[in-house]
Amino acid sequence: MITPGPDAKAALMRRSMIVAFVPYVVMLAGIPFFNKSVNEGGVPLLALWIVIWVVLVPAFLALAGRLLPRAEKEDRL
């Protein structure tokens, strides 16, 4: 088996971080566009926008977890 070198590990790590931070960036970037005081089916529109990304965080983190380099998934002390 070929063990990935340090650069390959860093590249995998970067890819995992990019995926994980999608909800972080999108939630904050979208706030100006959803800042209206309206009721959207029992939830304030602005709160709804935030909640959607809150519940999407687990999905993105699960995917980011799969993309982690193998060494990062295990605890090599």
Place this chain on the structure above:
Amino acid sequence: MNLPLVITAVIVGVAVIIGFAAHGRTTMGIEDWSVAGRRYGGLLLWVLAAGEIYTTFTYLGAAGYAYANGGPVFYILGYGALAYVISFFLLPPLWRYAKRNGLLTQADYFTSRFGSRWVGALAAVVGVVFVVPYGTLQLEGLGDIVTTVTSGKVTSATAMLVAFGLTALFVFTSGLRAAAWTSVLKDALLVITVLIVGIALPLKYFGSFSGLLNAVNHAHPGDLAVPGSSPDGSLGVGWLVSTIALTSMGFYMYPHAFMATYSARSSKAIRRNATFLPFYQVLLLLMFYVGFAALLVVPGLKGSDTNFALLDLVKKGEPPAITGLVGGAGALAAIVPAAAIVLAASTLIGRNIYRDLIRPSASPASVLRVSRVFVLVVMAFSLWVAIASPGLIANLLLTAYDGVTQFFPAVVLSLLWRRTSRAGVVAGLVVGVGLVLFLVIGGHDPLWGMNAGFVALVANAVVTVAGSLLVPARASDEVMAEYAPAG
């Protein structure tokens, strides 16, 4: 008989018994006492990691903040989930480093990573200065809750003395285990009461959530967005975005939250927690609804009295048994974080100030003894401040979150960038904390439409980088840069 008082007292009593019982049969060393022997996975790690979400400040404060400001309260909904995104990458390498090097406190990380007990002591002092007022806030919250649910039959000072005298004793005895096990009861009660109150009250008065929101929008136009009814409309979009960003970075920078991470069994357990904890956050929406409902049903609360929005509405609209349940849940929401905070503050003092600066030869047993004594000292000090002069800490409290977040640049950069140096970190921390104190106490928050703590954080990061470039790290500093490419 006062039913709410009896129920609240029983709940607190059960928590105290759990706190003492958490000790178990083993003799505790300092690692057992402060980080529970690094054995937690599953439930206990979950409730410890979630400790920050449901404190009195979020539980009563969220409803009160919605009552007072309207839409700006939505920041509370967003920051936790984003904090878990950061923690997914930040905490595993920290945990591994802590395990490898036997770290117990947040300041231990600074001592070890930057090879200087003085840097560690600086971090300990900053941590204690900002975390103790946060603990005192929990005490005052408990006093207010008990006085309100018992309609003044138990004074706030009596409630604080009894509850926190017992809390100090069970932390003294059982350490972090006490905080973890009592958290289980606390979180269960909070989730139950949030569901009961958050659904029942809006429906009772307004028929549906939509009915509530339409009524709010009619009576207070603009309240469902930012700036809502914040003073002079100061909490606008820029404030909301910068505050969510700031608080998501500060979340794990509180000394007690940082330290609770060390108690994990594995970094996998930490990542699993980070993945699922966001769901836990959604319930807070219901607390905002309670705050909005209170705005229309019990109008006229001003200033810090808005923190009573939830309790006033519960007393008015729910049977006494529910009021007692909410009182008990609220009391635990104060006791558990206070326990974790006192533990963190006393361990920082015992290890990073007493041992590292005063008696480097102190044995682990003597550090444990000193830390335990400081549990009592810190709790007594907090009680004294909370009872004698509650206004004293108001300023420090405003700055607590902004203040602890100033650890963030040093922690993140030391993981990402090999060149992060001691000089850069110290300069950044001093500039960041100095700016927070100056801006917030001087009344310049928000600054340029943004959270002042965020402005300080940016300055701190710039100074940390510049300082690291000007005064490079020595070889001994370069022990870790987990995510940095080799070279």
